[in-house]
Structures are given as structure tokens and as C-alpha cells.
Amino acid sequence: MATIEITYRDALRRALQDAMRADESVIVIGEEVGAYGGAYGVTKDLIGEFGPDRLIDTPISEAAIVGVAIGAAMTGLRPVAELMYVDFLGLVMDQLANQAAKIRYMFGGQIGVPMVLRTQGGTGRSAGAQHSQSLEGWILHTPGLRLAMPATAQDAYHLLRHSLTLPDPVVFIEHKSLYTRRETADLQSPDALWGKAIVRREGRHATLVTYSRMVHVALEAAERLAARDVALEVIDLRTLNPLDMATVIASVERTSRALVVSEGPLTGGVAAELAARISEECFDYLEDPVIRIAGEDIPVPVAPDLESASIPTAELIATTVLRMLRR
Structure with missing residues (x-):
């Protein structure tokens, strides 16, 4: 069958398994x-299938994990380095941002770092301020690093498979609240090519641009708005580097209004960059300023009620859209 029922977690496992079967490196x-x-x-x-030479357990040293992966990638392997939490990026930023991201440039294009750094981020498990952050803004800020953030099981599979064909480092951030999400997925054909956004729901009144878990929150908000005769267009970026502004611009040209939703902090985050790009590139089409809906500028609370209140909700998105439309 072309489609199967699969969880986000199992789609990632299947992607790794298929890639390891296809490529011994x-x-x-x-x-x-x-x-x-x-x-x-x-x-x-x-x-059990690939053995300890290809599934390599390491000591608790994130800097060593990423450092070894960079060296392995430079010498012929395709390593997938796993960080238990995206919050641990602070321990590997020299290896990742100063080495992996810059080696192709520093070596004049003679060598690259074909590795994938898999990690998970976001809220949803009351894991506290040091294990619940959304730090994709750190990666987006660094030239030389590709960044994928799949929202669906199908994208989890296809984006990871494609990441393992690229000549440069990819940071692959999975949302901790999506692992058990079960969906129908086509593992033969992707929704869209690498680097292309996809319109998850068509609409005419406003464009909402988002990624990762917030795609599902935005779709819930769109359902609520439909009951008020408001058609919200929802765009899933899928990758943040490369960033597909062409799909976003085409949508905003039709709807004349735009919102950006991110679980990361409001100040200086991904939402800010996207809002600026939309404002610059769609200025002549916008009826209203671009609105950012993002996480609170606070350490993520551990209490479940406070944690859920610190990030965008479907209710907040729907209310914001109605205010934008003056309804």
C-alpha cells in the first residue's frame, strides 16, 4: 500500500533504518x-540489525558526540549525532557553529561535513526550564547549517531521509510532543521537495505561517475560525534553512494579511525574522502589519498549566485573527 498508519517516532526510526540499509556509511x-x-x-x-559498530553508545559528553561526528563526516562517514535535548546546544556550539558550519567555506569547498544532528525540543512534558526550550533561532542565525523541523510523520520520514543525502550539516529538530502522534503517511512520496513549504489548509482571509508542532495548533485554530466564516490559510514551512519565502509571498499576495506563529520566544526569535521578511517582501500587499504570536519571554515553567500558558494556543490564535479582521 502507498500509505500506512505510523507514529512520528516510528517514521523517524523507519527513516534511519532505510537509510542505514541503503548506505553503509x-x-x-x-x-x-x-x-x-x-x-x-x-x-x-x-x-539488533546493525550492531554496536553502527549504533555507537557514547559517554555523557555532548561536545564529544558532535566533535566525533564532525570528524567522521569529514573522513567518509555519514553520522547521525543525537542530542537528548535541544537545550544542550550550548554545550556543542563551538563544534557546531564554529566548525561544522564553516568547514566547507574555510577549506574552499574541498571538503564538507555531511552529518545530521538529531535533537528534540519544545514543551509538553513539564520537563522544566532546562529541558523545554525552542532554540531553533540559534541555528537559524548561523550560516552553513541547514535546519529541518517536521510537523508530520510523513515529513519526519522524508526530511530525515533527504537530510542524509546532503553534503552539509543538517540540524533536525523533533518536537517532543509529536513522537506518539499517529497519522496516515506515504513513505514513497513526500508532500513536497526539500526546502519547499506546503499549504496545509487553504484560506482567503489571512495567511498563518508556522512550523513543527504549531502547525497542528494552527490547524485547530483554523477549524474554530471556520465556524465564524473565517478562512485561515495555514502554511507549514517544514524547513527553516532553506526557507521557502516564495510560497509565503504567493499566499500573502492573495490574503493581504499575515500572522507568524512560533513556540520559541517572541523577542529576537524565528517569528521576528519571518515577520520582518514578510513585511519587506509583501509590503505592497499587506492591509495590516504582520502579527507575531510566540512563546513568552520567560524560562519555560514546569507546572503544566503555566507551561501550556507560556506558548501559543489555538484559542489565542483564533482570537488574534478575529481582532485583525475586526470581527
């Missing part, structure tokens, strides 16, 4: 990725 390296099967179960049982 693909290895996985990280804490507990082998015998334990990964902190979130993505590499469960893979060691």
Missing part, C-alpha cells in the same frame, strides 16, 4: 542510542 552516535534504543525510543531495536 550511515552511523548513529549518541547517549543510549544503542542497547537502550534512544531517550525517546527512536533507535529502538536498530542495534
Whole structure:
């Protein structure tokens, strides 16, 4: 069958399994990725097929994990390095931002770093301020790093498979609240090519641009707005580098209004960059200023009620759209 029922987690596992079967240079390296099967179960049982030479358990040293992956990538392997939490980026930013992102440039294009850094971020498990952040803005700010943030099981599979064909480093951020989400997915054909956004819901009154888990929150808001005769167009960016502004611009030209939704902090974040780009490139079409809806500028609370109140909700999005439309 062309489509199957699969969870986000299992789609990622299937992507790794298929890539490792197709290419013996693909290895996985990280804490507990082998015998334990990964902190979130993505590499469960893979060691039985590929063994400890390709599912490599490491000491608790994120800097060592990424450093070794960079060296392995430069010398012929395609490593998938796993960080248990995106919050640990602070421990690897020298290796990632000063080395992996710059080696092709520093070597005059003679060598690259074909590696994938898999990690997870976002809220939803009351994991506290040090394990619940959305730090994709750090990656987006660094030239030389590709950035994928899939919202669906189908994209989780296809974006990861494509990431393992690229000549440069890819940071692949999975949302912790999506792992158990079960969907119908086509593992033969992607929704869109790498670097292309997709319109998840068509509409005429306003364009909402988002990515990762917020795609599903935005679609819920669009359902609520439909009951008020408001048609909200929802765009899933899928990758933030490359960033498909052409799809966004075409939508805003039709709707004349735009909102950007991100779980990351409001100030200086991805939402700010997207809003600025839309304002610059769609200025002649906008009826209203671009609105940002993003996470609060606070450390993420551990209390479930406070945690959920610190990020955008479907109710907040719907209310904001109605105010924008003066309804």
C-alpha cells in the first residue's frame, strides 16, 4: 500500500533504518542510542540489525558526540549525532557553529561535513526550564547549517531521509510532543521537495505561517475560525534553512494579511525574522502589519498549566485573527 498508519517516532526510526540499509556509511552516535534504543525510543531495536559498530553508545559528553561526528563526516562517514535535548546546544556550539558550519567555506569547498544532528525540543512534558526550550533561532542565525523541523510523520520520514543525502550539516529538530502522534503517511512520496513549504489548509482571509508542532495548533485554530466564516490559510514551512519565502509571498499576495506563529520566544526569535521578511517582501500587499504570536519571554515553567500558558494556543490564535479582521 502507498500509505500506512505510523507514529512520528516510528517514521523517524523507519527513516534511519532505510537509510542505514541503503548506505553503509550511515552511523548513529549518541547517549543510549544503542542497547537502550534512544531517550525517546527512536533507535529502538536498530542495534539488533546493525550492531554496536553502527549504533555507537557514547559517554555523557555532548561536545564529544558532535566533535566525533564532525570528524567522521569529514573522513567518509555519514553520522547521525543525537542530542537528548535541544537545550544542550550550548554545550556543542563551538563544534557546531564554529566548525561544522564553516568547514566547507574555510577549506574552499574541498571538503564538507555531511552529518545530521538529531535533537528534540519544545514543551509538553513539564520537563522544566532546562529541558523545554525552542532554540531553533540559534541555528537559524548561523550560516552553513541547514535546519529541518517536521510537523508530520510523513515529513519526519522524508526530511530525515533527504537530510542524509546532503553534503552539509543538517540540524533536525523533533518536537517532543509529536513522537506518539499517529497519522496516515506515504513513505514513497513526500508532500513536497526539500526546502519547499506546503499549504496545509487553504484560506482567503489571512495567511498563518508556522512550523513543527504549531502547525497542528494552527490547524485547530483554523477549524474554530471556520465556524465564524473565517478562512485561515495555514502554511507549514517544514524547513527553516532553506526557507521557502516564495510560497509565503504567493499566499500573502492573495490574503493581504499575515500572522507568524512560533513556540520559541517572541523577542529576537524565528517569528521576528519571518515577520520582518514578510513585511519587506509583501509590503505592497499587506492591509495590516504582520502579527507575531510566540512563546513568552520567560524560562519555560514546569507546572503544566503555566507551561501550556507560556506558548501559543489555538484559542489565542483564533482570537488574534478575529481582532485583525475586526470581527
